[in-house]
Amino acid sequence: MVFSEPVFLFMxxxxxxxxxxxxxxxxxxxxxxxxxxxxxxxxxxxxxxxMILSTLIDYCAGRVMDKFDSNxxxxxxxxxxxxxxxxxxxxxxxxxxFFVESINSVFGNVMNNPxxxxxxxxxxxxxxxxxxxxDLYRRNIKVQKNFINFAAFVTMFPQIxxxxxxxxxxxxxxxxxxxxxxxxxxxxxxxxxxGLCKKVLIANSAGELWTTVKASDYSTLPAATAWLxxxxxxxxxxxxxxxxxxxxxGMGKMLGFNFPKNFDYPYISKTVSEFWRRWHMTLGGWxxxxxxxPLGGSRNGKFRTIRNLLIVWFLTGMWHxxxxxxxxx
Numbered sequence: 596m597v598f599s600e601p602v603f604l605f606m607x608x609x610x611x612x613x614x615x616x617x618x619x620x621x622x623x624x625x626x627x628x629x630x631x632x633x634x635x636x637x638x639x640x641x642x643x644x645x646m647i648l649s650t651l652i653d654y655c656a657g658r659v660m661d662k663f664d665s666n667x668x669x670x671x672x673x674x675x676x677x678x679x680x681x682x683x684x685x686x687x688x689x690x691x692x693f694f695v696e697s698i699n700s701v702f703g704n705v706m707n708n709p710x711x712x713x714x715x716x717x718x719x720x721x722x723x724x725x726x727x728x729x730d731l732y733r734r735n736i737k738v739q740k741n742f743i744n745f746a747a748f749v750t751m752f753p754q755i756x757x758x759x760x761x762x763x764x765x766x767x768x769x770x771x772x773x774x775x776x777x778x779x780x781x782x783x784x785x786x787x788x789x790g791l792c793k794k795v796l797i798a799n800s801a802g803e804l805w806t807t808v809k810a811s812d813y814s815t816l817p818a819a820t821a822w823l824x825x826x827x828x829x830x831x832x833x834x835x836x837x838x839x840x841x842x843x844x845g846m847g848k849m850l851g852f853n854f855p856k857n858f859d860y861p862y863i864s865k866t867v868s869e870f871w872r873r874w875h876m877t878l879g880g881w882x883x884x885x886x887x888x889p890l891g892g893s894r895n896g897k898f899r900t901i902r903n904l905l906i907v908w909f910l911t912g913m914w915h916x917x918x919x920x921x922x923x924x
Contacts, residue, residue, distance in 0.1 A: 607634060611752065612849060616775075624747040624770065627850070631750030635715070642714035645684055650749045652680045653724040654742055657731050661738035670732060677728040681721045688714055693917035716756040718914055722881055724749050727763040729885055736764050744770045753846035757839040759857035760877040766852050773851035783848030790841025798835035801827040833862065836875070855880075878914070882907050 611630040618626055636643040656677040663669040688711050695708045727745070730736045739745040748770060754761055808816070808824025840857035847854040857877050864870035871879055887907050893900040912921040 607637070607752075608846065615850065624741075624744050627747040627751055628743055631747070631752040631755060634752035635750065635755060638715050642688075642712075642717075645688070645714050645717065646720055646750060649681055649684060649721055649724050650746050653677050653728050653749075654739070654745050656728045657738050657745070658740070660728070660731050661740070674728055674732040678725060681725050685717055685721050687711070688717060690913070690917045697919075719757070719760055720749055720755055722760055723762065726760075726881065726885070730762070730764055736767055739763075739767070739770070751847075751850075751852075753850070754840075754843035754854060757836070757843065759840050759843065759855055760881050761854050762881070765855055769852050775851040779851060780849050783845045783850075785845070786848060787842050787845030790838045790843075790845060793834040793838030793841060795838075798831050798833075798838055801831040801834065805831055829862075833858070878911070882911060886910060 607630075611626075611634075614630070615623060615626045632643060632647075635646060656673040659673040660670045663673075692708050692710055695706045698706055699708075727736070727739070727748075731738060739748075748761075748763060748766060751761070804827040805824050808820060808827065811820070813821075837858040844854045844856070855877050857875060859873040859876060861870050861873035864873055887903055890903040890906060891899055892903060909922060912924050915921045915924075
């Protein structure tokens with residue numbers, strides 16, 4: 596059984612929701628934390644420790660920033676520790692094999708590839724956790740002193756595997772006080788079912804067609820069939836990712852949270868820049884807030900604007916996958 600497939604959600608979700616609704620409000624974040632760990636540990640029984648480590652690092656960094664609020668140097672050190680540690684975890688487990696293979700392809704087999712398995716969702720939960728310390732350093736948010744509340748934010752199971760990328764500021768108020776009623780649950784179920792249909796009925800069907808076309812002999816493949824395969828892949832990649840995002844947003848509503856929208860009909864875009872604004876919107880927003888704007892954005896002339904865009908796009912390609920095709924893309 597594939598860990599993130601909807602069949603597992605049908606097993607896990609009802610039990611988690613019943614427990615969540617049954618406990619008093621003061622225990623709901625603890626339930627979110629524990630069910631998030633269980634959900635993740637189902638597919639990553641060892642690597643769940645990485646997620647716990649990332650959570651502890653950023654929680655402690657936030658407490659240090661709060662305690663030494665008037666000391667800019669200590670606050671900066673705490674931020675640097677948080678960012679470096681999170682990026683190191685991401686770099687070791689996601690990119691070490693890629694860098695070793697790249698070096699070996701140039702200089703021969705001079706290094707052994709560690710072939711570390713990629714922890715599920717590490718690109719998502721490290722970015723989410725870092726958003727907390729960065730925004731706290733900027734004084735855009737208040738410190739979260741309750742570890743369970745902060746851990747519930749990082750490990751919240753609806754979006755931990757496939758997004759959307761939820762910033763701490765998106766849910767800070769709801770972590771402390773949220774409304775859970777029949778309307779929000781009903782709305783959440785509707786959004787969840789819509790996402791499930793996208794994934795199962797459209798993405799999976801289009802994926803089967805693409806797999807068949809991809810396995811064909813290209814030398815004898817008719818042009819019409821090739822185009823059909825391309826269209827099938829285009830539909831698969833959108834409805835798969837969009838479907839999972841909608842399922843996460845729907846589950847969030849059932850829990851009393853309003854996660855940000857992740858896709859806005861990107862295939863009706865008229866320009867490339869409009870497409871990017873509509874596709875994986877939370878990732879674009881993360882890079883814009885934490886990379887593009889700090890680099891200067893478009894405020895310092897054409898050359899620096901192009902440089903900043905190239906840096907953001909390079910990092911975006913790396914985020915999507917540890918291979919040269921993503922970097923070139």
